[in-house]
Amino acid sequence: MRVPANLVSPRARWYWAVRALPGWLLILATEVVVWLARSAPSAAHPVVLALTVALAGAHLIVMPQWRYRVHRWEITDTAVYTQSGWFTQERRIAPISRVQTVDTERGPFEQLFRLANVTVTTASAAGPLKIHGLAADTAAALVDDLTVRTRTAGGDGT
Amino acid sequence: MSTALSETGVAADTGWRRLSPRMLLVHPIIELGRFVPALLGLFVAGSGGGGWSVAGFVGAGVVVAFALLRWVMTRYRITPEQIQLRRGLLRRTTIAAPIDRVRTVDVTAHLLHRVLGLAKVVIGTGTSDRKGRGRLVLDGLGADAASRLRAELLHRGQHLDTVDAVTPSAPVEYEIARLNRAWIRYAPFTLSGALTGLALLGFASRLNNEGGLHLSRLGPLRALGDQLRRTSLGLDIAVIVVFVVVFVAVASTIGYVLAFWNFRLTRHSGGTLHVTRGLITSRATSIEQRRLHGAEISEALLLRCVGAARCLSIATGLRVGRGAERGGELLLPPAPRAEVLRVAADVLGTATPFVVPLRSHGPAARRRRLTRAILGAMVVVGLDGALCWLTHASPYVWIASLVLPIAAVPLGMDRYRSLGHALADGFVVACFGSLIRRRSALSCDGIIGWNLKSTYFQRRLGLTTLTATTAAGKQHYDIYDVAETDAVGFAEQAVPGLISQFGRHR
Known part of the structure; x- marks a missing residue:
């Protein structure tokens, strides 16, 4: 099975890195506070802190690149096909005739990088297809395209 | 699909009816029942502080008053096109469901209901009720009215004016199974x-x-x-x-x-399956045959040892059950395996999905089942060791936990033996699990799309988890650890033309 034809926007790499940053900052801040609050600081604290920084750095560098290579999408006349994830990867295929709704969403970080994500839902609660990190105008065009295609497909999708 | 309409969206404002007035007796008792543990404590122990107990009684009174007001504010009506339910005290809402979208009708009656000759009717209208939203609940109709309503909604003729006007022509009922003591x-x-x-x-x-x-x-x-x-x-x-x-x-x-008790599974000429059961709380559920997309046989380890199993339906629009019934209505309670197979075959119209030999998933899948079982046990051993060390507990507690990785080996092997998939008579058959082994048969028509999920470790072994997504039952039916090429071929066989367009060669 081949991968879907289209890559997402290259800006998505920055978006993924920035989105992962607050979590790491929170962990680092907690470690620093614990370190400073101790009356008798041990040598373990700077070691743990250095390890965390190294881990965070590796995650923030590797994860977005890896994700960018994996995240792909494709729309054909009869189906929507997406691939997402990095360590755990998932490919989802849904026929156009079973598509029920097409939503776009732009979170604060996504707006920062002029990105949007598109969610295609079917009647199954297990099968929403999400395409993250699309350029905003690509997403808009994609939604229009899908709306036309699903309208011509007809049926109630269950 | 049900939609919430604004008050003005409903055209003519006539024909609204209330729930049975006998519910006015039921509500206070139910609401007070929730306070029983606290009240019991008060009366038995006589402690707990004076102010607290007064607050408790006031709280109980308010809750009861609200329950009574809810009855006053709830009305429903049935028009030729829709069932409408109006409820809410501060926020008035009208829920309307098109009659032709009604998929299931549940009639339940707990002890109080039965004493007073009442029943609760729950009308399911499709996928939106998966999270309980948009379900129409008529809590408290007379038992006769409830069963009439059910019969009419499910076997609706061309004319449906009011609940009481039409008496349905006696449907032909054929019994598939009943409880054997x-x-x-x-x-x-x-x-x-x-x-x-x-x-x-x-x-x-x-x-x-x-x-x-x-x-x-x-x-x-x-x-x-x-x-x-x-x-x-x-x-x-x-x-x-x-x-x-x-x-x-x-x-x-x-x-x-x-x-x-009183379990019966019947098929009606109107195209529905009926399940009735319960000793004190009686329950009657109907599943439209055209909404039934398959069945599942589940065998918990102990039940498997004594040769028993249970059978569940895979249907759209059913309310989502709890525990053993998660994912579908029970079609047969724990019963001998042969009986379960007979019922499943009768319901699906074919016996093959549950007897066909399954394709096994190969040595890579076996290795993965074993590693996962043993690693899981090792994690428990590690945690147990850490806990013993921290709490200075006897080391025997830790030594005893060493039995887990050993027990994990037969568990992993059994999990591998359970793994399998097949395509039989238009059904996708998937089997997995050891502590609870489930074999599900989902009709290919009920499949919406496919998900292929693989972790880094699975990809290294060339394995993937193939998931058929559906609007029925658990919404997803998984085939674990199947070789990727097999997965793609299988998906193409089950739903021709969907996955093949993404094959290696255009």
Whole structure:
């Protein structure tokens, strides 16, 4: 099975890195506070802190690149096909005739990088297809395209 | 699909009816029932502080008053096109469901309902009710009106004016299965009584905390505690184990009888399956045959040892059950395997999905099942070791946990033996699990799309988890650890033309 034809926007790499940053900052801040609050600081604290920084750095560098290579999408006349994830990867295929709704969403970080994500839902609660990190105008065009295609497909999708 | 309409969106404002007035008796009793643990504590122990108890009574009064007001504000009506339900005190909402979208109608009656000749009607209208939203609940119709409403909604003719006007022509009913009393022998193996035990423990701790009742000071319990302290540890463990086993067995049997007494599965000429059951709380569920997309046979380990299994439906629009019924309505309670196979074959119209030999997933899948089982056990051993070290507990506690990785080997092997998939008579058959082995048959028509999920480790072995997504039952049916090429070929066979366009060669 081949991968879907289209890559997402290259800006998505920055978006993924920035989105992962607050979590790491929170962990680092907690470690620093614990370190400073101790009356008798041990040598373990700077070691743990250095390890965390190294881990965070590796995650923030590797994860977005890896994700960018994996995240792909494709729309054909009869189906929507997406691939997402990095360590755990998932490919989802849904026929156009079973598509029920097409939503776009732009979170604060996504707006920062002029990105949007598109969610295609079917009647199954297990099968929403999400395409993250699309350029905003690509997403808009994609939604229009899908709306036309699903309208011509007809049926109630269950 | 049901839609919430604004008040003005409903055209003519006539024909609204109330729920049965006898519900005015039911509501206060139910609401007060929730306060029982606290009240019991007050009366038995007589402690807990004066101000607190007054607040409790005022709270109970307010809750009861709200329950009564809810009855006053709830009305429903049935027009030729829609069922409409109007409810809410501060925020008035009208829920309307098109009659032709009604997929299931449940009629349940708990003890109070039955004493007063009432029943609750729950009308399911498709996928939106998966999270309970948009379900129409008519709590409290007369039992006759409820069953008439059910018959009419499911076998609707061309004319449906009001609930009472039309009496349905007597439908032809054909019985597929009914409870055989000999099946009650399987009840202890369901272990459902263990949940009852946990619930009782929870109730006791609430009595302890909220009610201020100290169970350890009660005479018989204290005597028991003293007795246990005098005897040796080995004897204590034996006594407790015997007690737990007997309790679980008895409670499971009671639970089985309460839930499945009068169990009947029938097929109506109108194209529906009917399940009725229950000793004290009676339940009647109807599943439209065209909404039925398959069936699942589940065998918990103990049930499997005694040759029993249960059968669940895979249908759209059913309310989502709990525990053993998660993912579908029960089509047969724990019963002999042969009987379960017969019922499943009758319901699906073909016997092959549950007897066809399954394609196994190969050595890579076996290795993965084994590693996962053993690693899982090692994690528990590690945590146990850390806990022992931190709490300075006896090292024997840790040594005892070393038995887990050894027990994990047969578990992993059995999990691998269960794994399998097949395509039979237009059904996708998938089987997995050891502690609970489930074999599901989902009709290819019911499949919406495919998900292929693989972790880094799975990709290294060339394996993937193929998931068929559907609007029915659990919404997704998984085939674990299948070779990727096999997965793609299988998906193409099941739903031709969908996955092939993404094959290697355009």
